[in-house]
Amino acid sequence: MELRVFADYEALSRAAAAFFERVVRQLLQKKTPIAVALAGGQTPRRTYEHLRQLDLPWEHLHFFWGDERCVPPDDPRSNYRMACETFLSHIPIPSENLHPIPCLDTPEEAAELYEEELRSFCGPDPCLDFVWLGLGKDGHTASLFPHTPALAEKKRWVLGVHPKGTIPRVTLTYPVLNCARWVVFLVSGREKAPVLAMILKGRPFPQSCPAAGIRPLSGNLLWFVDREAAALLQEPAS
Ligand code: 6PG
Numbered sequence: 596m597e598l599r600v601f602a603d604y605e606a607l608s609r610a611a612a613a614f615f616e617r618v619v620r621q622l623l624q625k626k627t628p629i630a631v632a633l634a635g636g637q638t639p640r641r642t643y644e645h646l647r648q649l650d651l652p653w654e655h656l657h658f659f660w661g662d663e664r665c666v667p668p669d670d671p672r673s674n675y676r677m678a679c680e681t682f683l684s685h686i687p688i689p690s691e692n693l694h695p696i697p698c699l700d701t702p703e704e705a706a707e708l709y710e711e712e713l714r715s716f717c718g719p720d721p722c723l724d725f726v727w728l729g730l731g732k733d734g735h736t737a738s739l740f741p742h743t744p745a746l747a748e749k750k751r752w753v754l755g756v757h758p759k760g761t762i763p764r765v766t767l768t769y770p771v772l773n774c775a776r777w778v779v780f781l782v783s784g785r786e787k788a789p790v791l792a793m794i795l796k797g798r799p800f801p802q803s804c805p806a807a808g809i810r811p812l813s814g815n816l817l818w819f820v821d822r823e824a825a826a827l828l829q830e831p832a833s
Contacts (some may be wrong), residue, residue: 596820597815598795598817598818598828600782601810602820603821603823605641607642607820607821608781609645611819612642612645612646612762614779614819615646616649616651619656621645621811622724622725623652623655629658630656630659630708630717630721630723631656631657631658631727632687632726632771632772633658633678633727634661634662634674634727635664635674635677638680638783639678640794642781644683646686647683647685649711651681653692654689656692657716658680658683658694658719659716659767660675660694661727661736661737661766662737662738663738663741664762665698665702665762666698667698668695668761670764679745691803691817694709694712694713696709697709700756701755702754702764704755705755706751706753706754708766709753710751710752710753713752714752716813717721720774721770721771723774723776724776725776725777726772726777726779727779728806729793730787730794731806732790733790734794734803734804734805734807735805735806736774736806738756738764738766738767739805739806740756740758740759740803741803741805746769747770748768748770748807750770751770752771756810763792769808772809773812774811774813776816777814778811778817779819780806780816780818781819782818782819783820784824786823787824788824790804791824792802794807795828
């Protein structure tokens with residue numbers, strides 16, 4: 596696991612985009628296509644805006660989502676919409692390279708369909724090449740929320756979930772997220788400092804802090820955080 600602390604959100608976002616470019620260029624020397632899972636929420640926005648400036652062979656990349664809210668694709672809460680607005684609508688990528696999570700009648704139906712799509716792309720092992728993740732104040736990541744059944748899932752790659760206090764969602768599960776070659780968390784802001792410190796210093800159980808359950812089996816895990824989010828990580832001066 597590697598922690599990188601940046602002065603502020605802009606520096607974090609710029610560095611994350613540059614890191615992505617470096618990894619993708621390395622991967623492209625060995626294989627195509629490259630499979631990427633995008634994170635939702637607000638933190639990745641600026642990173643995605645930097646990604647769209649890159650001159651990569653986008654036709655060799657396929658984009659999936661780590662999770663999605665069960666709303667129409669043009670809904671302001673849609674992770675698909677956020678990624679298109681900030682990034683995907685601005686690059687020359689074939690539409691068949693974009694794999695949004697469908698919003699069907701029930702999250703369970705959407706999850707089944709998405710799992711089929713992911714399996715037909717990945718084959719028997721759910722190994723994506725690069726996974727972006729965010730971190731909620733409660734320790735959730737993707738749509739893996741504390742004390743929910745999805746955390747115990749060992750076989751399914753995609754599940755429909757009904758977290759308390761938020762809309763139903765569809766999420767990739769630990770078997771997929773922990774099979775990735777590269778996993779990068781983007782964490783910004785003072786409100787995330789307590790949960791980040793708990794994860795990186797406290798080693799909490801994934802049940803209470805699902806992001807702590809992201810432990811790639813053979814892949815690389817990096818945390819790109821800004822100084823505000825890292826505020827509780829530095830040891831107090833002795
Ligand atoms: C979502 C995300 C979720 C997000 C965290 C952090 O659909 O909401 O996938 O896991 O990454 O909630 O969100 P912010 O970046 O907005 O703080």
